Amino acid sequence: MRDNKILRPEYIFEQYVSNLFNKSGYQTVNEADMKEVKSNLPSRRADIIVKKEEKIYCIEVKFSTISEKTIEQVYSYISGTDMIPVIVTAFEVKEEEKSIYKNKYPELEIIDISNLLYVVKDTDKLKYELISILPFSVEDISPKKSFIDTDFLQHNNYIESLIKELDLCKSGKNFFSTYEDVCYRILELLFSEDLALWKKQEKSNNDLYRFDLLCRIKDDNKKTFWSIVENYFKTKYIIFEFKNYSQAVTQKEIYTTERYLYSKALRSVGIIITPNGYDTNAFWAAKGCLRENGKLILLLTNNDLLEMIKMKNELINKMKKRGYELKDEFNLRNETSFIFDKEFKKNTLSIMFTYNNAEKKFNRNFGKLKIEKDDGSIEIF
8 A cells, every 4th residue: 555645745845855965965863873862852853853063953844834833843852952953944934034033043044945946056856856846836936045065966967867868768668667767857857847746656536547647737837838728728737648669659548548637637638758659540539639528638759858858958058158147047947838838829938147247137939039138239049
């Protein structure tokens, strides 16, 4: 029987925070190792206890906003010890609130979502993993530095590594799990800002079907494609199916996926991904599902995934070559929606960069990137 605890977002977030501290040079301390404070530990411990440079941190993780009660709770854990109290929250805490808490509780360290975004801003895998856990968009949240040291984190080109993994993945049932894993991480890279939940091998309510991946459209999503999907198809959930077939996908797989879609469960959109395309009947079947039953099934291939992630990578590299320094990479995730948006209606993308320490605003209108400079001139990419 599956343990539902490990699927809860608050548990996933706690595990993520623990992993992040470990990667940042903090060592997890087990209760058996707490000899110097063990006798004073309360019966109920905080979520995480870590150690670095002889300092011990007592960390309470909250997948919610924090309050005075939260602070009192973590202070009860450290009573009679030398541990430093830390609260990590998945939500944003205003600077005024932090100042109030800091004045009242000088030893307290508060790490909110803006601080976490700063820690992982140069480490793609951790960044997209974090954003995918959140039930909201981080588009308007500016990363802010905190006491966590990021020098220990390896800054790598995650996008390039994903492209290589997908290129090297062989088709066929023997490589299904490998294919599913790399597709999952690519989708997380592309749509972690737009989608939440990210449940693998999820069963339907009646246990009749098992989906490869189930995601939920975030509540504050403002992007054209996902807004249209949510409003016009009355859906909140997106099903992804990974078909690592050696041959083209047929109409049989389309109708199988259609059975997973159920409008009353707000689950009427599915996306199939496969390496070797679809036969003619598969395309006709997908059109029939939309025309006759109002169920949208999008048929994508590896080439579509590669095009989307390359678009993202190329835009970043092009801007850097022209002397523009990326200020907030999280906004660039809108770029990935354009392949879908072309099928529906035009969209405008706004991205903020810094150039010579001055903020610039960019508007992307289907193939053209317009940059308005301080002197009023327009540069088009």
